[in-house]
Amino acid sequence: MTFQSSIAPQAGTEYGLRVESASFGYGDAVVLQDIELAVREGEFLSLLGPSGSGKTTLLRLLAGMAKVTSGRIVCRGKAVEGPGIDRGMVFQDYSLFPWMTLRENILLAIDRVNPKRSRLEKQELAEEYLGLVGLADAREKYPFELSGGMQQRGAIARALALGSSFLLMDEPFGALDPLTRMKLQDLLIDIWGHSDPPRTVVFVTHDVDEALYLGDRVVILGASPGRIIAEYEVDFPRPRSRAGFFKAAGFRELRDRVLEVFRQDAIKQLEYGDEVKSAGEGI
Amino acid sequence: MTTKTEAIGNKVRIGAWWNRAALRFSRDHKENKGWGIFSGKEGFLFAVILLILWQIIAVVSHQKLRFLFPSLPVVAGALWVSLPELLRGTWSSFLILVPGYLAAVAVGVAAGIVTATTGWLGRAFMPFARVVAPVPPTIYIPYAIALIATFRGASIVVVFIGAFWPVFLNTAAGAAAVPAQYRDDARILGLSRFDTLRKVVLPASLPQSFSGMAVGLALSFIMLTVAELFGANAGLGRFVQYYADYADYPRMVAGIVYTGLITFLSMAILERIRKRALFWVR
Numbered sequence: 001m002t003f004q005s006s007i008a009p010q011a012g013t014e015y016g017l018r019v020e021s022a023s024f025g026y027g028d029a030v031v032l033q034d035i036e037l038a039v040r041e042g043e044f045l046s047l048l049g050p051s052g053s054g055k056t057t058l059l060r061l062l063a064g065m066a067k068v069t070s071g072r073i074v075c076r077g078k079a080v081e082g083p084g085i086d087r088g089m090v091f092q093d094y095s096l097f098p099w100m101t102l103r104e105n106i107l108l109a110i111d112r113v114n115p116k117r118s119r120l121e122k123q124e125l126a127e128e129y130l131g132l133v134g135l136a137d138a139r140e141k142y143p144f145e146l147s148g149g150m151q152q153r154g155a156i157a158r159a160l161a162l163g164s165s166f167l168l169m170d171e172p173f174g175a176l177d178p179l180t181r182m183k184l185q186d187l188l189i190d191i192w193g194h195s196d197p198p199r200t201v202v203f204v205t206h207d208v209d210e211a212l213y214l215g216d217r218v219v220i221l222g223a224s225p226g227r228i229i230a231e232y233e234v235d236f237p238r239p240r241s242r243a244g245f246f247k248a249a250g251f252r253e254l255r256d257r258v259l260e261v262f263r264q265d266a267i268k269q270l271e272y273g274d275e276v277k278s279a280g281e282g283i
Numbered sequence: 284m285t286t287k288t289e290a291i292g293n294k295v296r297i298g299a300w301w302n303r304a305a306l307r308f309s310r311d312h313k314e315n316k317g318w319g320i321f322s323g324k325e326g327f328l329f330a331v332i333l334l335i336l337w338q339i340i341a342v343v344s345h346q347k348l349r350f351l352f353p354s355l356p357v358v359a360g361a362l363w364v365s366l367p368e369l370l371r372g373t374w375s376s377f378l379i380l381v382p383g384y385l386a387a388v389a390v391g392v393a394a395g396i397v398t399a400t401t402g403w404l405g406r407a408f409m410p411f412a413r414v415v416a417p418v419p420p421t422i423y424i425p426y427a428i429a430l431i432a433t434f435r436g437a438s439i440v441v442v443f444i445g446a447f448w449p450v451f452l453n454t455a456a457g458a459a460a461v462p463a464q465y466r467d468d469a470r471i472l473g474l475s476r477f478d479t480l481r482k483v484v485l486p487a488s489l490p491q492s493f494s495g496m497a498v499g500l501a502l503s504f505i506m507l508t509v510a511e512l513f514g515a516n517a518g519l520g521r522f523v524q525y526y527a528d529y530a531d532y533p534r535m536v537a538g539i540v541y542t543g544l545i546t547f548l549s550m551a552i553l554e555r556i557r558k559r560a561l562f563w564v565r
Contacts, residue, residue: 063471065470112472
């Protein structure tokens with residue numbers, strides 16, 4: 001498989017990734033119930049939900065890392081049976097291999113996608129991807145020599161090096177300090193905006209501001225069982241300036257609406273939680 | 284001839300090394316008080332007291348026990364005189380130890396990784412391993428000598444058996460417990476099974492492998508010396524056995540001290556390799 005063929009969308013497919021009445025659970029425990037979701041080709045979709053809403057599980061289903069108990073996942077018209085390099089994933093925990101330098105980590109992805117290229121070409125490609133996330137100078141460093149933010153940049157570079165059309169990101173900036181987090185958000189948007197052909201991003205977070213600032217669309221999951229409870233278009237032009245965006249009246253209104261949805265779900269959780277507690281479960 | 288300053292220099296170096304080791308110990312145990320001027324030097328003190336005690340026993344028992352406890356200068360002399368023979372013995376022993384141990388490490392690591400990551404193989408082999416691994420490996424020595432024509436071949440097999448199980452079991456445990464994060468990464472990257480084992484599972488289980496290798500190396504020395512007691516015509520175990528048979532206790536004790544030193548050095552080398560290979564472990 002070449003870099004190009006994995007990127008180019010098939011003609012006539014409107015939606016890149018579809019979740020069709022998918023459920024997931026272990027035994028009697030239902031984690032996700034009847035999820036219907038269509039991720040458009042080229043869009044930046046934020047998946048927002050409290051802990052326990054199964055947002056990570058949903059992302060793993062999209063990646064093919066877990067299998068639905070009913071329903072199905074479709075990627076460009078084909079049912080997802082397992083992981084594929086058309087769907088790259090970035091995890092919350094720094095996921096570079098600690099025994100390899102940054103460059104060796106990236107080369108792992110490059111070897112996979114361009115096995116026939118010469119050693120030198122692969123090295124150059126690796127450096128290109130590291131340059132893209134501003135890590136060109138750190139290429140010979142090991143992950144433990146890097147800050148959390150740099151490690152996460154490396155993880156993004158590796159996902160890019162896979163040449164995936166779909167980037168599935170599981171709270172990738174969850175463990176970073178606020179300033180680093182903002183820098184990486186802007187970097188991600190910049191890379192996504194300049195992708196040619198366009199990439200599709202599914203971004204899982206529990207941070208409302210992050211979901212709205214990054215996303216074209218925000219899908220909100222409720223907990224117990226995980227299900228989609230609301231969906232909003234984020235109709236703000238790009239490039240979005242951080243200062244302008246967070247001050248805009250439209251943003252504040254949207255934010256209030258999202259938080260209200262959250263609150264409603266949380267209240268339901270608390271009431272439901274009391275019942276559970278009396279049975280001695282879920283503590 | 285050693286000049287006085289050189290001798291002092293050596294003493295200081297050895298003393299400094301010993302103190303560092305003691306300091307590491309006290310750091311680990313958060314206990315730095317209670318010994319006054321000897322604080323932090325307890326380990327050194329203990330060694331000195333031990334040597335003094337040995338010397339006293341040697342001198343006092345000299346007449347009655349006929350050199351069963353040779354004094355320190357006598358042991359040192361015996362060590363010096365036997366050094367060529369001991370070095371030849373070391374060579375002969377290492378021709379058994381090194382092939383047996385290295386083969387055990389190679390096969391143990393490879394088999395551990397493959398067994399732990401292959402469902403049916405694990406289910407088939409692990410119950411057997413759990414039964415056989417705890418059997419004291421020394422018990423195989425007579426049979427190995429009976430089965431294999433040459434003493435060296437039999438001893439290599441016996442060292443292999445001794446070192447194999449700890450390496451295998453530890454590696455298998457490590458490979459079975461590779462963090463989910465690394466396994467997920469390998470799947471997302473679409474690595475082939477071979478690449479996953481070589482580039483992800485092997486390094487990720489290396490910390491445990493090295494624990495197994497350390498236990499395996501200690502066991503290798505036990506297997507080696509015991510095998511040599513049985514029927515070698517050279518080697519470290521043979522040296523000790525030979526001079527014990529002739530009641531030459533100074534040489535025998537020298538042989539024990541020397542073998543201890545060689546074992547310690549081998550373990551130190553392995554520790555060095557471990558530190559190097561596991562530079563990324565935090």
